[in-house]
Amino acid sequence: MMNSTINKQTLSEIVVSKIKKHIIDNDLKAGDRLPTEQEMADSFGVSRLSVREATTTLSYLGIIDSAPRRGLTVGKFDLDRLKEFLGFHFALNDYPREKLLYTRVVIEVGILGYSSKAIIADKGVYYKLDEICNEIDKYDSLDSYIHWDIEFHSMLVKVAGIEPLVMFNDLLQTFFRKFRLEISSIGKYRDKGHNVHREILESLRCGNVDQAENLLREHLGCYKEKIQNS
Amino acid sequence: MMNSTINKQTLSEIVVSKIKKHIIDNDLKAGDRLPTEQEMADSFGVSRLSVREATTTLSYLGIIDSAPRRGLTVGKFDLDRLKEFLGFHFALNDYPREKLLYTRVVIEVGILGYSSKAIIADKGVYYKLDEICNEIDKYDSLDSYIHWDIEFHSMLVKVAGIEPLVMFNDLLQTFFRKFRLEISSIGKYRDKGHNVHREILESLRCGNVDQAENLLREHLGCYKEKIQNS
DNA sequence: TTTGACGTTATTGTCAGATGATATGATGAA
DNA sequence: TTCATCATATCATCTGACAATAACGTCAAA
Known part of the structure; x- marks a missing residue:
């Protein structure tokens, strides 16, 4: 009944474009209201379902938020x-x-410089990390380590x-958790009776970033050989 | 009738997760078939419509492809x-x-150390970067710069x-493209009659990573002040 | 045997209409 | 005023249906 242009796209994709266009044209910012699904369906000349598929998609991408009774709003990144x-x-x-x-x-x-500043500026930050070092010292089990x-x-x-780096690093940790389990020999660093993590922390507290960098580099380096034979 | 867990997510979001999980668990690659929408609806215990909202979303992201009669296939993400x-x-x-x-x-x-190694190991890498420096030297217009x-x-x-870093950096550039345009005053670095980029490149070629790091840090630092007043 | 046309059919694409869930805003009482 | 209560608008989801399309099998012709 509509769809004058011979578009290869699906209806919902077209609606997605229209909604994006609407946001840009009206210069809407995060939190601003959008028309209701029914209104858009009417004005675009499509069923509410097609609008819904579009809003679902945009909602999933975080470009819009939706809630019953509150309606659709522009989302924040x-x-x-x-x-x-x-x-x-x-x-x-x-x-x-x-x-x-x-x-x-x-x-x-790369972030150690920033970490160091934060540790020096705020004692609470130091205590948080110190507490974690204490937990590591306990060494109950491999799992807890x-x-x-x-x-x-x-x-x-x-x-x-x-x-952004926190986010990206979190992702990496997800993948490291898996194979950290495979690599069980942590003795090398614990046997010495000291804790590299604490050394790093102390270096940072003293503003000795270079030393912390070297320690961390070496600490992470221990994975390298283990990766080779796996 | 379903929804055992008190999930705050919408049904379609849950279904999105399940489909993604299905792809990962079965190690599906681009082109592999997925169950039909009806089959998934049955197996997930939701209506086909909810599945549809999920497939629409995934389809929009290119995670899956869909076509009538051919069904759903894994796309290239x-x-x-x-x-x-x-x-x-x-x-x-x-x-x-x-x-x-x-x-x-x-x-x-952070990557400069690796870049330096690559430059030293392979002359071709150096030439590629050198060529880019030449283009920068030309300084035709702001756009080309x-x-x-x-x-x-x-x-x-x-x-x-x-x-992984290349990928992430790529995403970052998306954010930077727009705002590099807003910050037009590049004269500061060009007027001196030298090109910081070339200095960095030469430092890397000589294996002087520290110097390259400092140069780059300073070079990027010039954005900082511009960020403040914008 | 190969090839090409044709009808069948499975699967997505889209629609209409209805009910449930819920947050907002209005209403009224303390 | 302030708090509790209720009505209502709006999204969330379901059922059931039909249209559109491309893959598949069939069958006839070369």
Whole structure:
């Protein structure tokens, strides 16, 4: 009955475009209201279902929010949403483990300067990391070691306060958890009776970023050989 | 009748997850068949409509392809699609630019060591970057400067060969493209009659990674002040 | 045997209409 | 005023149906 143009797209895709256009044309910002689904259905000349498929898609992408009775509003950008897609991307294209390790090194070493500043500026930040080090020292079981090890590394990135990197690093950790379990020999670092994590933390507290970087680089380097034979 | 867990998500979101899970669990690759919408509706215990909202969404992202009579197949998950939406998000309400800049600094500075190795190991890599520097030297117009500037920075990451970072950096560039246009004053670095990019490249060729890091950090730092007043 | 036309059919694409769930806003009482 | 209560608009989901289309099998002709 409609659809003058011979469009290869599905109706919902067309509606998605129209909604995006509507947002841009009216210069809508996060939180602004959109017409109701029924109104759009009427004005676009399609059924509400087609509109619904479009709003569902946009909602999934975080471009709009929807709630009963409140209606549709323009959404705000959400890193978690992006994280989900990237996670899926990671799950499909398996990147070589070596590359994933290098990625971790770049990020974790790269943020140490920011982490150090945060630790020095706020005692609470230091205590949080210190507490994690204490947990690592306990060394109840491999499981708990791995848990707190991840916690430490994640926290290091988190306190740096650069959210996109936190998000990306979280994704990486997901994949490292899997094979951290395969690589069980952590004795090397625990046997010495000291805790690399604490050394790193202390270096950061003293503003000795270079030393922390070297320690962390070496610490992560221990995975490298293990990756080779797997 | 269903929905045992008190999930805050919508049904279609749950179905999206289930389909993604199905793809991962069965290790499906692009082109592989998925169950029909009706089959999924039955097996998930929801109506076909809910499945449809999910497949529409996934189809829009290119995660699945669908065609009448052929059914649903796994598509090639194209990050370009994702970039489009990131760009759209950024057009609406931009993410804190400071954080984006820091992210860039961490990644671009962090990979320089790997880039240097690649440059030294393979003359071809050097020539590629050198050629880009030549283009920057020409300085025809702001547009071309921006284009080759982006090219240079992307290439630096690319030659380092850490694919996950290349991918992530690619996404970041989506955010930066728009705002590089707003910041037009590049004279500061060009007027001196030298090209920072070339300096960085030469440092890397000589294996002087520290110097390259400092140069790049300073180079990117010039954005910082511009971010403040915008 | 190969090839090409043709009808069948499975599967997505779209519609209409209805009910449930829920947050907002209005109403009224303390 | 402030709080509780209720009505209602709007999304969330379902049922059931029909249209459109492309793959598949069939059969006839070369």
